[in-house]
Amino acid sequence: MELDQLRHFVSVARTQNFTQAANQCGMSQSTISRSVGRLEEELGQPVFDRQTRKVVLTDAGRILLPRAETILSLVDDLKREIQDDGETGxxxxxxxxxxxxxxxxxxxxxxxxxxxxxxxxxxxxxxxxxxxxxxxxxxxxxxxxxxxxxxxxxxxxxxxxxxxxxxxxxxxxxxxxxxxxxxxxxxxxxxxxxxxxxxxxxxxxxxxxxxxxxxxxxxxxxxxxxxxxxxxxxxxxxxxxxxxxxxxxxxxxxxxxxxxxxxxxxxxxxxxxxxxxxxxxxxxxxxxxxxxxxxx
CATH class of the missing domain: 3.40.190.290 (D-Maltodextrin-Binding Protein; domain 2)
Known part of the structure; x- marks a missing residue:
């Protein structure tokens, strides 16, 4: 399970839309879709129910979301603390x-x-x-x-x-x-x-x-x-x-x-x-x- 996969998953979960998530991440929709697809393969079940106009979290997705957000927050905070020089950032x-x-x-x-x-x-x-x-x-x-x-x-x-x-x-x-x-x-x-x-x-x-x-x-x-x-x-x-x-x-x-x-x-x-x-x-x-x- 890679950090980028978690970031892409969280972005889709928040926007409820692969296209908006791709724009937010500065990537193509196909790249985001493949990243989430690999995450689902590793978990062995889907994290999104893909509907016509939006995507919604499955039971597995609802379990994953708060944990993914916590992991990403800890990683981001770690990077910022290590790189903290008081003038850049x-x-x-x-x-x-x-x-x-x-x-x-x-x-x-x-x-x-x-x-x-x-x-x-x-x-x-x-x-x-x-x-x-x-x-x-x-x-x-x-x-x-x-x-x-x-x-x-x-x-x-x-x-x-x-x-x-x-x-x-x-x-x-x-x-x-x-x-x-x-x-x-x-x-x-x-x-x-x-x-x-x-x-x-x-x-x-x-x-x-x-x-x-x-x-x-x-x-x-x-x-x-x-x-x-x-x-x-x-x-x-x-x-x-x-x-x-x-x-x-x-x-x-x-x-x-x-x-x-x-x-x-x-x-x-x-x-x-x-x-x-x-x-x-x-x-x-x-x-x-x-x-x-x-x-x-």
Missing amino acids: RIRIGAIPTIAPYYLPKVLSRFNEQFPEATLVVQEDTTSVLLKQLADGAIDVAVLARPIDSRHLEIESLFEEELDLVMAADHPLQKKKNITISDLEGIPFVLLSEAHCLTGNVRSFCEQRAVCPLTIEKTSQLASVQELVSLNHGISLIPRMARQRDHDKSRAYRTLTDPKPTRVIAMAWNPYRFQSRLIETFKQHLRDFKADDAIS
């Missing part, structure tokens, strides 16, 4: 979509200036997916928004960020000198889907103040929320870092009068995985990097 960074395009560019750029030999790989996904990837060792550190429900990961708050009200430039609320949360009662909201933690932040803030946001539309991207707001489909609450990057005159932003809605940005990592000196330096870089530095 790869850091796999996860971030949620409402943070990645706004906060990370300058963070990564400045880190690369200090450590030009380091390779930074970014994975953008929802909180639940990133937490699983941290647990599996697929990423090294993630930048998320609290609350974060995970018992086995280390969570450290970085900074608090305000959420700003966004509306169409000609919205009636624009006439008000001060806007409070109660002024939003009964006005349609455009929000991200429930998979995004920002929606939970918005709902929690409103409900704690006895305001029930009337959600009429949901989308999967923050840019789509902003565009729908421009078209007068509703209003929304947007992270300050996204507001700072938005110069479209069809939208207007306002700061709510106290209490102000906020979210807490945090980083998370798996303490049971090897943390190279380079990763530790990157985590300190995140601690030192202020929110204003990223969005200015």
